[in-house]
Amino acid sequence: MAAGYGSFSDGEDALSEVIGFILIIAVLITAFSIWLTYGIPVQGRDNEISHMNDVQDAFTSYKIGVDSLWVNGQTNTVQSNTINMGAAGQTSQGNNGFLPILEPVGSSGMIVINNRTPTPEWLNITSYSYITNQTSKTNDTAIPITSAITSHPYQNPPNDLLINISGLKNVAGLQLQPGVVTLAVNSSRAIFVNGTDNTGTAWQAWVNLTPRYSFYQFYNLTTPGTSPTPCTVAMNTNGTAITVRAGAGTDYSCLFPMNAYSFTGTDLTLSVIENKTRTLNNLILYSNISSSGTPYVIDLLDPTYNLVSNIQGSSTIWYQEYDPLNDMADNATAQYAYWYPPVFNYTIPLGALEYRANNNYFIHQTYYYQAGGVFLSQIDGITDKLPPEITFSYNQSGSIGVNIIGIAYVPSNSGSIGGTAPVKIGTIVEPNLGSLPYAPLTNNTMNVTINYTSPTGDMNSILMWKNYFQQAANTTAGIPNNGTFFTVGNTTTGAYIVVKGINDPGNVGSNYANPDINLMVKAVNLSVSIQSIGGE
Amino acid sequence: MVMAPRSHENGVSEVIGSILLIAVVVAAVSIIGIFLLSQPLPQEIPSLNAIIWNDTSYVYVKHDGGDSLNYGAIKLYVNGTDETSHFNLSTSLNQPWTTWSIGNTLQYPTGSTPVTSVEVVWVGGGTSSVVLTSVFY
Numbered sequence: 304m305a306a307g308y309g310s311f312s313d314g315e316d317a318l319s320e321v322i323g324f325i326l327i328i329a330v331l332i333t334a335f336s337i338w339l340t341y342g343i344p345v346q347g348r349d350n351e352i353s354h355m356n357d358v359q360d361a362f363t364s365y366k367i368g369v370d371s372l373w374v375n376g377q378t379n380t381v382q383s384n385t386i387n388m389g390a391a392g393q394t395s396q397g398n399n400g401f402l403p404i405l406e407p408v409g410s411s412g413m414i415v416i417n418n419r420t421p422t423p424e425w426l427n428i429t430s431y432s433y434i435t436n437q438t439s440k441t442n443d444t445a446i447p448i449t450s451a452i453t454s455h456p457y458q459n460p461p462n463d464l465l466i467n468i469s470g471l472k473n474v475a476g477l478q479l480q481p482g483v484v485t486l487a488v489n490s491s492r493a494i495f496v497n498g499t500d501n502t503g504t505a506w507q508a509w510v511n512l513t514p515r516y517s518f519y520q521f522y523n524l525t526t527p528g529t530s531p532t533p534c535t536v537a538m539n540t541n542g543t544a545i546t547v548r549a550g551a552g553t554d555y556s557c558l559f560p561m562n563a564y565s566f567t568g569t570d571l572t573l574s575v576i577e578n579k580t581r582t583l584n585n586l587i588l589y590s591n592i593s594s595s596g597t598p599y600v601i602d603l604l605d606p607t608y609n610l611v612s613n614i615q616g617s618s619t620i621w622y623q624e625y626d627p628l629n630d631m632a633d634n635a636t637a638q639y640a641y642w643y644p645p646v647f648n649y650t651i652p653l654g655a656l657e658y659r660a661n662n663n664y665f666i667h668q669t670y671y672y673q674a675g676g677v678f679l680s681q682i683d684g685i686t687d688k689l690p691p692e693i694t695f696s697y698n699q700s701g702s703i704g705v706n707i708i709g710i711a712y713v714p715s716n717s718g719s720i721g722g723t724a725p726v727k728i729g730t731i732v733e734p735n736l737g738s739l740p741y742a743p744l745t746n747n748t749m750n751v752t753i754n755y756t757s758p759t760g761d762m763n764s765i766l767m768w769k770n771y772f773q774q775a776a777n778t779t780a781g782i783p784n785n786g787t788f789f790t791v792g793n794t795t796t797g798a799y800i801v802v803k804g805i806n807d808p809g810n811v812g813s814n815y816a817n818p819d820i821n822l823m824v825k826a827v828n829l830s831v832s833i834q835s836i837g838g839e
Numbered sequence: 840m841v842m843a844p845r846s847h848e849n850g851v852s853e854v855i856g857s858i859l860l861i862a863v864v865v866a867a868v869s870i871i872g873i874f875l876l877s878q879p880l881p882q883e884i885p886s887l888n889a890i891i892w893n894d895t896s897y898v899y900v901k902h903d904g905g906d907s908l909n910y911g912a913i914k915l916y917v918n919g920t921d922e923t924s925h926f927n928l929s930t931s932l933n934q935p936w937t938t939w940s941i942g943n944t945l946q947y948p949t950g951s952t953p954v955t956s957v958e959v960v961w962v963g964g965g966t967s968s969v970v971l972t973s974v975f976y
Contacts, residue, residue, distance in 0.1 A: 319853075319857055319860075322857070322860075322861065326864050329868070330868075333868075337875070345883075348883065348886075352886050665886070666905075666906065668904070679903075679904040679941065681904070681940075681941045683907055683938075683940040683941055684902075684940050684941040684942035684943065685941065685942055686901070686902070686903050686904055686941050686942040688903065688904065763942070766930075766942065767942050770929075770930075770942065770944070778892075778894070778899075
């Protein structure tokens with residue numbers, strides 16, 4: 304019995320220890336469950352939010368790097384950036400790394416080139432602009448210049464404004480007859496050209512036929528006479544007469560000194576007045592011109608004369624000649640080094656460089672670089688984190704600037720890398736960097752339409768571009784949002800902005816000679832490569 | 840014959856003690872469980888970026904990425920006053936908004952009152968948290 308009682312007593316001890324152990328395990332499991340249920344997702348979400356901020360910073364750095372290439376004209380120079388793929392790499396070295404179940408599952412990511420859409424999205428720029436055409440200049444009708452004031456309107460700002468002078472007379476050097484002081488050739492032969500440019504600056508230019516003279520003195524000899532003092536007779540002398548006695552007789556002659564001028568030739572000169580200030584005074588264009596040979600041609604738009612903006616900004620120019628002796632024949636001819644097609648198109652296939660996050664706890668996000676901007680895409684929309692290189696400007700006189708940097712990835716570049724290992728991105732600017740042939744005038748465009756097209760009809764990106772156009776034109780540039788200067792809209796396949804100057808042909812009272820939009824488009828083509836650089 | 844009654848008395852005492860111990864532990868676990876379960880489920884404070892700016896006519900608040908927010912989940916204070924109901928999406932000015940998501944801009948007509956401050960406050964989950972604030976000088 305004693306042994307039996309002893310055995311019963313041992314069983315009671317074991318029951319207490321097992322229950323206590325089970326209770327301890329239960330408490331641990333409860334705490335662990337609470338951590339897994341609440342702690343892990345919060346930590347994982349925080350990790351992924353932090354990583355997405357890092358991705359945004361990486362794209363910002365990428366934009367700055369690429370911008371520095373095209374701004375400085377650095378072609379074929381590689382710009383390298385690295386992006387960490389997913390949040391796993393940032394958390395695997397944490398305190399609980401020895402037990403993976405105690406830390407969040409790391410996210411992964413994917414770098415994708417030119418695969419946002421099956422075919423590239425594109426920007427189309429349609430404008431009514433002056434387009435440079437340096438290969439063959441076209442001549443406008445010659446405007447005869449006469450003594451009557453003649454005005455001539457210029458629908459397009461000329462590239463050259465030629466003053467042609469021919470049929471010259473009385474321009475060669477001529478030794479005058481002794482004693483003749485009044486010149487036969489009138490010194491006042493000139494062509495007047497003047498106007499007022501679009502900034503209100505009045506300008507005038509004179510093309511002068513400027514005669515040149517040299518001074519000399521000669522003696523006028525009188526015939527011999529018998530007067531004892533013949534040389535005291537005044538004969539328009541310019542000095543003391545010299546008496547000459549002929550031999551021993553009473554005959555005398557006198558030498559009277561006379562001043563005279565010799566006409567040595569004619570120079571063709573130019574004088575300019577801008578805003579009541581003389582900026583050129585008888586600048587010699589041709590020296591000692593002759594009356595034979597080819598006509599003399601003066602291009603008033605030669606930059607030397609500093610009249611380019613004045614003449615090109617004047618919708619009307621006045622001409623007049625002063626030529627009382629009819630010594631010359633002259634006319635004015637405008638030449639154009641650009642043409643004026645009603646529609647000029649340029650299309651930019653954009654492409655994109657994307658980072659697609661595969662988040663486990665935070666919402667899925669995709670950052671991408673396109674058209675010089677950094678965008679964030681989510682399932683419910685897209686926003687521009689950094690704006691694309693399409694900007695506007697506006698001044699209160701109604702002049703609008705439209706500046707487009709057509710940054711595009713070479714369409715043949717494509718590929719993707721996914722996972723958690725960092726990826727290196729190498730980007731170069733192709734050698735065909737350059738501006739499009741919009742005429743380099745102060746204002747060169749009547750109207751311009753920028754159209755973004757999504758081949759898949761992605762309404763998120765369409766609405767984003769529409770909002771960007773609105774914000775860039777109105778909020779940022781300050782262009783009045785009253786329908787006069789710009790309109791923004793969208794279709795099922797794209798978004799657009801139409802910018803019109805107040806001189807647009809569609810507006811009443813428009814003036815073709817004064818476009819008030821300055822359109823500048825630069826083409827920047829990027830070639831990109833990606834490679835994984837190892838990892839966990 | 841003398842030892843058996845004493846063993847019984849000991850056994851009763853140990854069993855009662857174990858039962859009491861279990862009862863105490865169960866009660867403690869129950870209290871802890873009730874305490875935990877009675878708490879509201881943890882709410883994720885929304886993570887989002889927003890931009891606030893103004894002009895002579897409107898105050899604008901643009902959602903610049905992150906979690907979407909429903910109408911009842913945030914309050915928009917202008918000059919310290921709750922003006923949530925007077926904000927509209929810029930794309931549909933005449934309709935009340937229901938969801939504020941990425942890329943959307945809320946705008947508020949300022950009228951003649953100068954705006955000095957704008958606050959976006961998240962009020963979901965029974966708690967409140969300032970998401971964004973901007974002060975105009």
